[in-house]
Amino acid sequence: xxxxxxxxxxxxxxxxxxxxxxxxxxxxxxxxxxxxxxxxxxxxxxxxxxxxxxxxxxxxxxxxxxxxxxxxxxxxxxxxxxxxxxxxxxxxxxxxxxxxxxxxxxxxxxxxxxxxxxxxxxxxxxxxxxxxxxxxxxxxxxxxxxxxxxxxxxxxxxxxxxxxxxxxxxxxxxxx
Numbered sequence: 001x002x003x004x005x006x007x008x009x010x011x012x013x014x015x016x017x018x019x020x021x022x023x024x025x026x027x028x029x030x031x032x033x034x035x036x037x038x039x040x041x042x043x044x045x046x047x048x049x050x051x052x053x054x055x056x057x058x059x060x061x062x063x064x065x066x067x068x069x070x071x072x073x074x075x076x077x078x079x080x081x082x083x084x085x086x087x088x089x090x091x092x093x094x095x096x097x098x099x100x101x102x103x104x105x106x107x108x109x110x111x112x113x114x115x116x117x118x119x120x121x122x123x124x125x126x127x128x129x130x131x132x133x134x135x136x137x138x139x140x141x142x143x144x145x146x147x148x149x150x151x152x153x154x155x156x157x158x159x160x161x162x163x164x165x166x167x168x169x170x171x172x173x174x175x176x
Contacts, residue, residue: 033145037143037144037145040083040144041141041158041160043083043084044083044084044086044087044139044141044160045160045161045163047081047083047084047087048087048136048139048160048163049136049163051074051075051087051092051136051163052074052092052134052135052136052163052164052165053165054073054074054076055070055071055073055074055092055094055134055136055165056132056133056134056165056166056167057167058070058073058074059094059132059134059167059169060132060167060168060169060170060171060172061170061171061172061173062172062173063111063112063172063173064096064108064129064172066173067094068089070094070134071089071092071094072089074092074134075087075088075089075092086139086140086141086142086160087136087139091136091137091138091139092134092135092136093134093135093136093137094132094133094134095132095133095134095135096108096129096131096132096133096169097129097130097131097132097133097166098125098126098128098129098130098131099119099125099128099130099131101130101131101166105126105127105128105129106126107126107127108127108129109127109128109129111173111174112171112172112173112174112175113174115127115128115129115169115172115174116174129169129172130168130169131166131167131168131169132166132167132168132169133164133165133166134164134165135162135163135164135165136162136163136164137162137163137164138159139159139160140157140158140159140160141157141158141159141160142156142157142158143156
């Protein structure tokens, strides 16, 4: 006579589901956190692009001396951005370029009207502001979960690529 197959005792399986869930659940939470932080990093990158575009657009219609106002408008009127505290006005760089689009204007005209005169005068082309370049650079992305001293002695950072926009200098604040 054959012995019927014995089923393993259910008592030996008690707690196995909790251990399996702890292993899989930990990995799942880490994966969800990674997706969240990657999305925030892409948000910061996209915000850098938008700030450079807004700053360049604003710099084409304001005079050179209004750098603080240009940076404020580029940052959406805030000092720090929600979701992107890494970007501040110190990360925004404004340059006024000559007609070749590379060299920076060293001797700035007196005002926007004088800039138009410099652009039309062959002897003053080095003073002519033809293009405006706005760059957002030196932004260090830091994941939100890490706090200094909690997990490591310092927060891990990731250097974001520079965002630059160059546009034709329109009126630079010239009014009739």
